[in-house]
Amino acid sequence: MYKKLYSRFLAAHPHELHFACHSHHYWPDVTRDAQIQYWDDCCKYVDDKWSYFFSQKVPQVQKLIAENLRASYPEQFVFAQNTHEFVMRLMSSLNWQKTIRILTTDSEFYSFDRQVNRLEELGNFEVVKIPTQPFATFEQRFSKAMSEGPWDLIFISHVFFNSGYACDVAKLAQTAPAEALFVIDGYHGFMAVPLNFPLIEERAFYVAGSYKYAQGGEGACFLYVPPATRHRPFYTGWFAELSKLSAVGKQVGYPVDALQYAGSTMDFSGLYRLQATLELFKNEGLSVQGIHAFVQQNQSLFLRELDQAQHATFNKSHLLIHDVNHHGHFLTFDLGSTEITQNWVKALASKGIKTDSRGSKLRFGFGLYHEAEDVRKVIAAITSLNI
Numbered sequence: 240m241y242k243k244l245y246s247r248f249l250a251a252h253p254h255e256l257h258f259a260c261h262s263h264h265y266w267p268d269v270t271r272d273a274q275i276q277y278w279d280d281c282c283k284y285v286d287d288k289w290s291y292f293f294s295q296k297v298p299q300v301q302k303l304i305a306e307n308l309r310a311s312y313p314e315q316f317v318f319a320q321n322t323h324e325f326v327m328r329l330m331s332s333l334n335w336q337k338t339i340r341i342l343t344t345d346s347e348f349y350s351f352d353r354q355v356n357r358l359e360e361l362g363n364f365e366v367v368k369i370p371t372q373p374f375a376t377f378e379q380r381f382s383k384a385m386s387e388g389p390w391d392l393i394f395i396s397h398v399f400f401n402s403g404y405a406c407d408v409a410k411l412a413q414t415a416p417a418e419a420l421f422v423i424d425g426y427h428g429f430m431a432v433p434l435n436f437p438l439i440e441e442r443a444f445y446v447a448g449s450y451k452y453a454q455g456g457e458g459a460c461f462l463y464v465p466p467a468t469r470h471r472p473f474y475t476g477w478f479a480e481l482s483k484l485s486a487v488g489k490q491v492g493y494p495v496d497a498l499q500y501a502g503s504t505m506d507f508s509g510l511y512r513l514q515a516t517l518e519l520f521k522n523e524g525l526s527v528q529g530i531h532a533f534v535q536q537n538q539s540l541f542l543r544e545l546d547q548a549q550h551a552t553f554n555k556s557h558l559l560i561h562d563v564n565h566h567g568h569f570l571t572f573d574l575g576s577t578e579i580t581q582n583w584v585k586a587l588a589s590k591g592i593k594t595d596s597r598g599s600k601l602r603f604g605f606g607l608y609h610e611a612e613d614v615r616k617v618i619a620a621i622t623s624l625n626i
């Protein structure tokens with residue numbers, strides 16, 4: 240039904256069924272025009288392009304993101320090339336002159352996890368990671384840990400990258416201790432899994448980007464900064480000077496809006512592409528709820544048909560799923576060893592089916608460019624393979 244929106248990427252891979260779209264989506268055709276528009280605007284505005292980007296493009300993209308999240312303050316979104324930059328900038332808002340206590344999970348993406356592991360080596364960071372499994376008790380265990388503070392930073396994904404499990408992050412944010420920065424990694428949720436953003440918009444930071452379900456490619460990540468925030472991250476760039484500064488004495492001044500979290504010169508072509516995809520979804524009448532319902536339908540079909548096939552490997556006992564209604568857009572099977580998993584990834588690839596893996600976990604991602612017949616082709620390939 241939506242395949243026509245992706246005609247160029249699909250045509251470039253006529254023999255591939257791309258079931259790794261949780262990792263990186265195919266880009267809709269409109270992103271090509273957006274990329275060319277970026278070039279044309281650079282040619283037209285030359286040195287004045289920055290004021291054009293900040294006065295026109297940034298507010299347009301902020302508005303589209305806010306519409307999709309149902310956020311009340313579009314101006315509270317700030318952009319950077321990747322989420323890691325925001326992770327580090329958030330860390331740099333904390334008081335490094337004392338011990339910094341961080342509460343997180345054992346399932347955060349490497350942009351955060353690797354960074355905190357390294358910071359812990361400095362000696363004044365204490366990082367507590369709550370295991371996400373068993374999922375059934377995760378929220379309860381995480382809530383308990385939150386109450387055993389004090390914490391400087393609480394960092395948690397909405398949808399976990401290594402399982403697809405979606406936790407009730409809005410509920411957790413509401414009950415988080417007031418002294419802690421509460422940060423949601425929304426990368427696997429943005430434009431995929433509905434979130435009650437209005438409930439938490441005064442409280443929580445939210446970081447996400449365009450490369451996955453927003454489908455605009457790399458280089459366009461954003462951070463939502465709650466409006467009352469008055470931080471002075473020490474990792475700061477000159478874009479933070481583009482707004483009115485509030486400085487005391489000889490202090491470095493910081494804006495009071497989201498630009499307090501801004502960095503420096505970046506390639507805005509990602510923003511052009513992100514705007515194009517979000518406008519496309521709007522024109523197609525595709526809300527987050529609509530996209531989610533479409534994907535859930537194909538996921539249910541996949542699970543139903545797998546059940547019927549009674550496959551020795553791809554069955555419920557290896558599926559990491561807690562509840563289909565609290566789940567992201569990829570289904571994860573834990574196959575017990577990295578070797579077995581890689582063999583399956585390769586075998587599926589030999590049949591033209593692109594998946595991906597993390598250690599012993601194989602992930603099937605579902606997107607708008609899949610139809611029921613594609614799902615059935617995957618089932619047929621799985622059952623025809625003998626591993």
Ligand SMILES: Cc1ncc(COP(=O)(O)O)c(C=O)c1O
Pocket residue numbers: 320321322323324347348350396400424426427448460
């Ligand atoms: C949960 C999550 N957060 C963040 C990222 C991306 O991080 P970065 O923008 O730092 O490359 C990914 C990418 O796969 C992810 O899965």
